[in-house]
Amino acid sequence: MNLILLAIIALGAIGLISALLLYFASRKFAVHEDERIGQVSAVLPQANCGGCGFPGCAGFAGACVKAADKGSLEGLLCPVGGQPVMEQVADILGMKVEASAPKIAVVRCNGSCENRPRLVQFDGAQSCKVQQMTGMGETGCPYGCLGCGDCVEACQFDAIHINPETMLPEVDEEKCTACGACAKACPRQIIEIRLKGPKGRRMVVLCNNKDKGAIANKVCKASCIGCGKCVKTCDKFEAITLKNNLAYIDAEKCKMCRKCEEACPKGAIHAINFPPRKPKAEAAPAPAQAGEKVPVATATPNVQNTQNTPINSKEQ
Amino acid sequence: MYGVCIALLPAMLASFYFFGLGAVTVMLASVCACVFFEWAITKFILKRDRLTVLDGSAILTGMLLAFNLPSNLPIWIIVLGALFAIGVGKMTFGGLGQNIFNPALAGRVFLLISFPVQMTTWPDNAVDVDTDALTGATPLSLMQKAITEKNPSLLNDLPSSLDMFLGLSDGSMGEVSALLLLLGCAFMLWRKIITWHIPVSIILTVLAFAGLLHLANPIYANPMQVIFSGGLMLGACYMATDYVTSPMTPKGQLIYGVCIGLLTVIIRNWGAYPEGMSFAIIIMNAFTPLINNYCKPKRFGEVVKKEAAK
Amino acid sequence: MKTFKIGGVHPEENKLSAGSPIREAQLPKQAVFSMFQHIGAPANPVVKKGDVVKVGTLLGEAGGFVSAPIYSSVSGKVSKVDVALDASGLRRMAVTVDVEGDEWEETIDRSKDLVRLSDRPELDAKTIVEKIKAAGVVGMGGATFPTHVKLCPPPGKVAECVIVNAVECEPYLTADHRLMLEHSEEILVGLQLVMKAVGVTKGYIGIENNKPDAIALMTEKAKQYPGVEVVPLQMKYPQGGEKQLIDAVIGRQVPAPPALPIDTGAIVQNVGTCFAIYEAVMKNKPLIDRIITVTGKSVKQPSNLLARLGTPFSQLIDECGGLPEDTGKVIGGGPMMGKALLSLDVPMTKGSSGLLIMNDKEARRAEAEPCIRCAKCVGACPMGLEPYLLSRMSEQFDWEGSEQNDVTSCIECGSCQFTCPSHRPLLDHIRVGKATVMGIIRSRSQK
Known part of the structure; x- marks a missing residue:
């Protein structure tokens, strides 16, 4: 009985200390990222194909946010998601996109x-x-x-x-x-x-x-x-x-x-x-022969x- | 691959001779199970069109696994070992050429840890009559006992190194006859299947390290007995030299061999298990990519570049 | 016996045509002269349709310093100045001549008499190089690098010796071997000319020991030529590679690119080139013909032909008994480095050292199996590279990694692929990697 109790206490203590360490580490070393990047990323296809010219979807999301801060989303297009996705992105960033042909x-x-x-x-x-x-x-x-x-x-x-x-x-x-x-x-x-x-x-x-x-x-x-x-x-x-x-x-x-x-x-x-x-007018009689x-x-x-x-x- | 299988044949026949029908059963069970798992996994799990069963690698894994097992092992344990060797040790990494660890060794180590009692209870060598007083105890466990009890007189019960060399001692199937294993190794060297670097560096390192220990304190066994006992010959010639899991360059191979030798002696003398060869090889397998990365072959013209820099 | 130090393989020799003396091939009915017969800038055609040309008439002038002129090897009428298929499988600028008769330009000395260097004391280094340049001589071993460029070391580099490449390490080929047996003195005079042109007194002739008759003959004849030494070499492929040969003969290794072989003080010339230099300087004969080995296990008469440049390969094969029925592949060059031809109607060029006809069975590549990391390719690579790694990196488009692992040092000798027990197309992928990395390096240096 004593042994079990001891084990529970020991393991619990280790768990607690680790949790505390992790908590402080995550607070101390947290990387502050623009929230919008995450939001934009969420609507992207996450195929990471690089078709947009950026290294993966996260890179494209970052570029969109940066471009939005400058005032225009021009030239940015996710070829995979196409127009619908770009509209969603624009919504998140409070911008408008111009229609582009697929x-x-x-x-x-x-x-x-x-x-x-x-x-x-x-x-x-x-x-x-x-x-x-x-x-x-x-x-x-x-x-x-x-x-x-x-x-x-x-x-x-x-x-x-x-x-x-x-x-x-x-x-x-x-x-x-x-x-x-x-x-x-x-x-x-x-x-x-x-x-x-x-x-x-x-x-x-x-x-x-x-x-x-x-x-x-x-x-x-x-x-x-x-x-x-x-x-x-x-x-x-x-x-x-x-x-x-x-x-x-x-x-x-x-x-x-x-x-x-x-x-x-x-x-x-x-x-x-x-x-x-359709067969052309002059060609029309042809099938008869x-x-x-x-x-x-x-x-x-x-x-x-x-x-x-x-x-x-x-x-x- | 088939070349290595041929090289293993004499030792295999010897094990049949020494251990009788049990050895044949173990060998058959192991090879069949390995081939079956290789076929089944490529066909049904990986769904590949090209089946690689006949390239000989599964047969070799089966043979090597059997060599690492006692001849009285129940068949279900062998099948489990084969499943681990092929399924986990090889196919999870992508099949032939991709595995990090030698599959046969992975299977053996898995079994050794899971079924320590069955894996370390050897039947009496059918031919050997000298060591019947010590049923089941192999030279290796004797050696370790001598160290833990600090009693060098225990070593007197060891069979002579000549007997061990010829195969008149107990152990796993493939561990008995160093002579025939060396014969196979010579065949592989002659056919240029392997190079001398790995076996020679392992054996010399063990010889030197064990020799120093023996000189320093007689509780450590005679180095000749050390190199002919247990799976050392099998490991040095067949398991450590596995293409896939050993370094590419001669320099890397020497480092790899020396490290295996050192680890083997350390584990044998001071570890919990009497046999350290398989663990040593598995550990060094993990270091192979690192060794490959740092031991580049000497590029053409490099010498001149350095001379010019001076 | 000397040889190079790293790697190397031993392919089967198969020198089937070693015993057959050089014979002259018939004149073609139509000869096609590609303007891309050498490394560097292509030649520019100077004739137009309808022009009448003789043997030795200039057809295309050199397109730059690293370039060589092209001369007509036949007499007749120019019928076309247009793109034509060449041995590399590309359509490139070429001049086509319809053959009529066999009229030679009068400046060419067609007598067979040997002209020694002592007979022509007025020749100085500059004249020799000029004559070589004007005659359009290029490296005849197959690389076809313009010879006069090699004879003008870049400033700051000093030549110390000349090495004649008489190794012929490619299996099957015997053109150089026969040339040495039948024109040994001409080769030696050619070597003397090269030595004089670059101002050195030491010349080596590196011959592999599978040609004992050539070694004996050349050693005997070389006694009359001061400073010339015949070096027998142990047989090993790719000893005929420039870098490997320098290592084998004088024991110096060319550093990694961008260093040049001249950095070791050696200038390497093929035996065929020496012979061409002799003819160009002493006989005023531009490079219009060469010796080509037509061989293969199923070929009726494996031969060494003295053929005019521009002759279609199909005609050469006909002269050796015709194309065997079981032909699987026809290779321009040797089996190790040669390239399979797309069509037999392409003409021979300055770099055509051989024509190998492989039967169906030999020609087929075995199916590639997974790499088992046996490191045989690492052991075989004469440049000390790791072919398995470079090939994998190229397959995965890891150009950065390829560059770090010195893919640009690869000499494309094919030893790795030859030795691979899994029959992997290592060189195929490495070649792509090398070309891509070279492109990246070039574009980087332009920035």
Whole structure:
């Protein structure tokens, strides 16, 4: 009995002394932090992806509070939480944020196994970075996707996966937060963080090949050859520019008229998330003649292909 | 991995010869349990596609674990030890190559602490007739008794160092025949599976430290008997040299070996347990990352840099 | 016997073509001259489509000090000045010549007579370097560093000796071996020229002891050349690395970068380079051909070919019995440091020392298993690095850690990967780490 009592007293005393020590230590060495940082942190996604440009969510919260003290939250955006989260942050800090359009990662390569056959086999370490150092990669295209999945590994949101059929990464539109980790991981800078567009509709050149037309044409069926037809088609809006033999559509200027899509002889321009196109007036009688090809389809052979492009969402 | 298994074969056969059917049962139970747990954990818990069962590491762990057990241990204890060795000692860290502690040793130490009575009751060596007066007492416990009772005459009951070298003494399955263990070690050195640094530094350190103690006070045993007793040979040649848990550079390996040697003698002579080898290796396993961090290999051109600085 | 002190491995020799004498390859139908045949700035093309060129006509002038001119190795008409695929797997500027006949520039001395240094007493150091520079001679061992740059030590550094790299430590390759047997005197005169150009009196020729016939011959011939000493070396890969060779021959180690090999007072030149220097200075012949080993276990006739630069690899393979059916990989260079070719239509360049055709079975890499920290790579690294650690850091993007652990010292010899029992692609990752860290260092120094 005595022994038990002794044990209880001894342990209790040790506990008490430790508690006191801890109490004083926490008072003495407490770090005073702006309360708002904690509050802001609480509404952030806590993915610590670094997509905002700060080291983790706590860093971003600190930056927001600092910016709020200076009077403006401009330039600060949590790409993961997007607008709703930024509004919450602004509420906490008593500020307002301006609307910013949502963005998404776009893989600018359509060099699927079919379009761009594999010429050689790379058997080194399965990493795009390693393969990039050895030269051209498995296909003849020195600009296209290498298909080892560095982007898949970089994604913290499970939003990008390699499609085993095309060997190209596909972005899950619902999961993608446009944090930009995949774009940074890609050694060929194929992935671009673009405006998501109204209803997720957007026009994109799905090619990154900067070689001259003849070479680009040879290596891939779906490459941009820099012919400039799309640029001419778009003279009204001037949304398309041609640089280094590669067309680029400025998402802010694009009016989604889809004319460039038709103009592209290689089908490198893709209309994503648009409803399926109705057959054109002059093409209407065509289906009646069974066996013959629909002219529209022959004129732009890869439009049909668009239906299967990786980036198409479930909306269709 | 299979190379080490081959190196262990002679000692394994010897243990079968000395301890009979019990040894075969223990060996089979241990190896099968280790392989089973490795397979089950990779498949059902880690859910990996690539199964690593056949790379030989689980078999080796099973063999080494069995070597560290008495041959009359109940099978359920062996299975428990294998579960701890593979499950906790290896797979929790991420499997082969990631573990901090030698899995077999982790299993043995776990069993030694949990079941001290069963783990330290050895059957009589079937071949040995000299030490029947001291049933169950191994040379190691005799040595420790001599120190605690300050009675050097107890050491006279020890088998001769030649007998110990050949394997005519009691102990765990793999602890009996230093000769065959050394033979296996020579095989590994010849095949360049291991380098000489760790075994040699451990054995020399023990020899020197135990020798000094013996000279200072005869209650400490003869150093030759010390190195041939217990699990020292097994530990020095097979357990301490485990790739994963030993330092990378020759310099680091020497430091590691010397520290194991010192710790072994200290634990054997002044610790609570008669055998210190497994504890010494486990302790030094924990220091391996630190040793790796401080013992960098000599870079090419470094010598010149220092000379130039002078 | 001497060798370097840290690390090293012993790959199988497989010198299949050691016994076959050098033979001249046929002229190609079309020759492609990449403007990137050397380290440094690319050459700038000076011809245009339709120009008629002869053997030895300048096609591209040097693009800077660390650069080399490119000469035509064939006569004919320039058909294209455009990008073309080269052995590195990139499309780069090149001049394509459609071959017609075999007309040589008249300045080139095509006789086979040996010209000794004593025959040309008027040559001084400056003229020699100028001639080497003008002839476009680069390091022929594979690194293709412009030779004249090596012969002009930076201010404050003094050369003490010249070492000829006749090690040829890469398995399979025998080009240097055959060259020594068939052109020993030319090599020695070339060495004398280098010694004169840098003003030293001591020259070494380092030969590995797997070539006893070459050691015997060179030792015999070297007796007539004062100051030249043949040093037999113990066989070990990568002894042909510049730093390893200096360590092996004169026992000095080059400090970590940014120090240069010249800091040890040694200038290293490949045997092939010495031969090219001899031809450039004594025969006025620019670098237009070289000896290339075409070999492999399934190749019908493993050979050493004297081929014109710009010849497509496919033609060279045809001359040695054609591409075997079980080909898995064709490697430009040796098996340790060479690079697998993407296409056989790429032309040979100044740095093409060999063409190795591996069969399917040899070519396949074994699947990587987890690292068991056996430290075999640490023991094998000739630079005293920790490949397992550098590779892991690179995989985890730890560039700071890679830099602290001297990733920039890596010579990419591949010894670590060769020795790894788990078949891990160590060098693949280390190369990425090295390139990234070098980039970080460069951008830091620019700031």
